[in-house]
Amino acid sequence: MEEKKETLSLDIVTPDEHLVYQEVDEVNVPGAEGDFGVLGGHTPFLTSLRPGVLTYRVAEQSHCLAVSEGFAEIVSDRVIILAQTSEDASKISKDRAESAKERATKRLDDARKGVEGIDTARAEAALARALARLRAHSQKARDPE
Amino acid sequence: MVSSAKLRKAERSLLQARPYSDKMMEVVSSLALRADSKSRPLLNPGESGRVEIVIVTGDRGLCGGFNSSVLRFAIASLDKFSGKKVDLFAVGKKARDFFKRRLEFNVRDDYVGFWREFGLRDATTLAGKLTKSYLESSLDATYLVYNEFKSALMQRVVMEQLLPIVPAEEPEDDESVVDYLYEPSEEALLDKLLKQHVEFQVYRTMLESFASEQGARMTAMEAATDNAQEMINTLTIQYHRARQASITRELIEIVSGADALAG
The missing domain is CATH 2.60.15.10 (F0F1 ATP synthase delta/epsilon subunit, N-terminal)
Structure with missing residues (x-):
């Protein structure tokens, strides 16, 4: 073999x-x-x-x-x-990811309150992306090389 | 120069998009060849005897033969589809305006005004429209006619089949018999993958066409600058000649006047 x-x-x-x-x-x-x-x-x-x-x-x-x-x-x-x-x-900016997360969370809250014209699926996807970036960032911080 | 800066940017995003599109094709092909492709309309031609041709031009002129060569090629290619009903789909203002004046062509729809700032989302919208009409009218095929970017000086008009998707043959075939694992199910994956594949092919077409447009415009503007410079040189020489002639004439008049007084 x-x-x-x-x-x-x-x-x-x-x-x-x-x-x-x-x-x-x-x-x-x-x-x-x-x-x-x-x-x-x-x-x-x-x-x-x-x-x-x-x-x-x-x-x-x-x-x-x-x-x-x-x-x-x-x-x-x-x-x-x-x-x-x-x-x-190492290239992820924590601040940018945080603010993306806040934006997405706010949009989802608004949608739940009944504000018109919000694409919930897009907001959820944006939130998931922001969370992933934050997780990658914190994992990097815990385990530097 | 503005146009060369734009060209560089367009070229860079195109070159970066090509590997993704190639890998996507690999994955789609390997899945399509293994999966039960007969049940997937996006992989099989319809039977309505109709085809759709998508003609991709820019929104603006002053770029040499960029727009006109696509339009000419598209009209010439209509002969190939004799016996079938051909719908046209205009992308870009130049194509829309061209066919607006020519009522003998059947333009189903158009998509314009996005070139200034286009992205994956425009491609998704356009791909959605094309896929919808392909499925609803059960078209035989959907083709794209656009300028393929070879280099800043070279663009080539090509016609490419967007739908149905043609999987590339895999070079090694003994391994495709192996059982594959899928998460989630094979059908769900294939549907999602095919949809994204079409979207990305449309996006790549947009990038190719946009880079070609910038290249064509830069070449055209450079040629225009050269021609203008040549004309300026000729005119400057003519002007100097005329000026010298008039000075010489005046001198002769003065000299001959002085001679007459002295004599």
Whole structure:
């Protein structure tokens, strides 16, 4: 039997950039129905993503990103992440994420109070994205490299 | 220069969008080939004998042959669809105005006034309209005609099939037999993925066309500047000649006048 490949090739692309393209040892992905980890030799798998924190590890070094809605495909030790947006945790501005969260929360409150013309689905998506960015940020702060 | 700055920006966003669109195609293809594609209308042509052609132009002129070549190409391509009923969909003011004056063409709808500040949301709106009419009228196909961006100096008009989606053949086929896991279900995923794929193809088309427009405009404006400069040079020489001639004439008059007095 041939030797099993231990590493994964990871691609993270968004409409604006090709964020990550490298060999990694492990990836943790926020899937639509729960987070999951990927190591070499994973079974083929396709899922949609929910906004959350994606981490990957190269040797002893782990990296942390916030991702929003999208898809993940895993085929023969290749991981492709298609996300609407993605941001490296170290580049996330806590203040901006906080204010995005407040805006979205306020819009949802208004909608609940019966204010007209609010796209609830969009506000909920914005809130989820803001929370994901905050989580990625705090995870980074706890675990600096 | 303003136009070259705009071109650089448009080119950058296009180049950044291409990998996403390619990866999306990979994922869509691998899923479409495995899944039961017969039951997905977005993957199968309708049978109404009608096609829709989406013509993408800019809102403004002064950009060389950018708009007119798309329009010419679109009209020439109508011959290919003889026997079918062709609806047109105008994107951009130039296409809308062009067909407004020509009533022999059947323009179903248009989408204009977004180029100044366009984003993924415009693409989503447009893709929604196109998908809706494709499904409701059970069209045979929907095509996009637009300028593909090659370089700042080169644009090429192309016609691309948007719907039904044609999955790219996978090079390795022995692995596609493997059982896949899906979360959530295969159907839900495929529907979502196909919808986003169409949206993103429309977005990429917009980016291609926009970058081409900037390139064409820059080239056209540069040519105009060169021509104007040439004309200025010719006119300046003519002016100097006329001025010198008149000075020479005056001198001759003075000299001959003085000669007459002295003589």
